[in-house]
Amino acid sequence: MFHPFKDWNDEHVVKFYIRTVHLIIFIGVIACLISAGIYIIFRPDLSERKMEKSKTIGVSYMTMNNEFYKIINQQITYEARTKGDRIILRDPALSVQKQREQIEEMLNEGIDALILTPVEASELTDILMKAREKGVKIVVVDTELIDPTLADSTIVSDNYKAGSLIGRYYLQKHANGARVVLMTHDETISGKERIRGFCDVIKKNAKIKIVGKVPCEGQTEIATPALKKFIDKGHEFDSVFCLNDLAAVGAAYGLESRRLLHKVDLYGVDASPEAKAMIYDGEMQATSAQFPTEIGKKAAQTLYRLLEGREVLPKVYVNVELVDRRNVKKYRVDRWQ
Structure with a gap:
């Protein structure tokens, strides 16, 4: 087998290896210094300067x-x-x-x-x-x-469309007429647009009457007592359209407390998990899904x-x-x- 040091004595071989190791170490140190310099110059700005940006x-x-x-x-x-x-x-x-x-x-x-x-x-x-x-x-x-x-x-x-989708569905289900209550939140344009979309569609059937509007701010805890109060005043209706599903859930509690939940059709907007569960269980008829x-x-x-x-x-x-x-x-x- 070829060996490059076959004519050298042991001392020469050792010195050669030592010099080689020193050279490798020196090159390694220089490489590290160069790398560190490059990092300092081009490193990502993770300092206060980045926070400023x-x-x-x-x-x-x-x-x-x-x-x-x-x-x-x-x-x-x-x-x-x-x-x-x-x-x-x-x-x-x-x-x-x-x-x-x-x-x-x-x-x-x-x-x-x-x-x-x-x-x-x-x-x-x-x-x-x-x-x-x-x-x-x-x-x-x-x-x-x-x-x-x-x-x-x-x-x-598309809030107007959300209301009109429910309106068209409602017309199909109540072709012979109906009495509907609206759960509203007039301080928001989105809520007003949903109600407007619904009403613009159902007015095509003169037999469908809006018997009342119940402000509820689109909140479950406000919708429940508000609808109870409306019922207790003696108003008669067979359906409720709510500006959102939080209001629809509140309306459902109110209807249930007066034993009307399965006698009154309920509609909303959102397709929240709670509303979809109610639709699945037959306690709500439809909602418009938001994403x-x-x-x-x-x-x-x-x-x-x-x-x-x-x-x-x-x-x-x-x-x-x-x-x-x-x-x-x-x-x-x-x-x-």
Whole structure:
């Protein structure tokens, strides 16, 4: 076998190996120093400079007592954290005054953008004008402002269609006439649009009468006693259309307490898990499905287009679909779609 050191004595071999090892160590040290220098020059900016470049996003839905808004917020929060940005979430709990104060606080904290679901469409004009003067980007979700130009973009379900889908279904089920109660929330444009869509369709049948409107703010705990009170006044009706499924669940409790749940048809908007379970069990007839995950994704995409200085659509509609007992399994009873 060939051996390069066959003519060398042992001392020469040892010295050769020592020099070789020293050379390798020296080259390794130089390589490490060069790598460290390159890292220092080109390393990701994880210091305070990066924090200065990150964005702060203020978020205010009308309430967090609704799984719908929690799902929307999950999508926005995920996108913000992916980009290293900060979320400030506040819950006005259906108080427009509290929402105004919280937006003011967020402006003082230096937010770059605001995700908003207004408690009342007409009561935030001055604070939103102040936000725009500060250069804050505004994305409205789920409902609209009375002055849509205050928002850079509005992301909503097609609320008029949601109501009209139920209206068309209702006409088929009540062709011979009916007496319907409306559970309303007139402070929100989304709620008003759903009611308007429903009423525009059912008025085609003169035998269908609206016997009353019951304000409920779209909340279960308000809808239940409100409908009980309406029933106790002696009003007679055979169906209830609710602006959302939280109100429909509240209406169901009220009807059940008066032994009317299986005598009165019940309709809503959302396709929440609770409403779909009621449809499956025959305690509710139909609802229009909203897609909060899709709304949240579109809101996040729009938000970051704005922050990047890119153009966005002033209004984006997310489609709605009718859910009844025939297709409820398609939408998964145990979760939002």
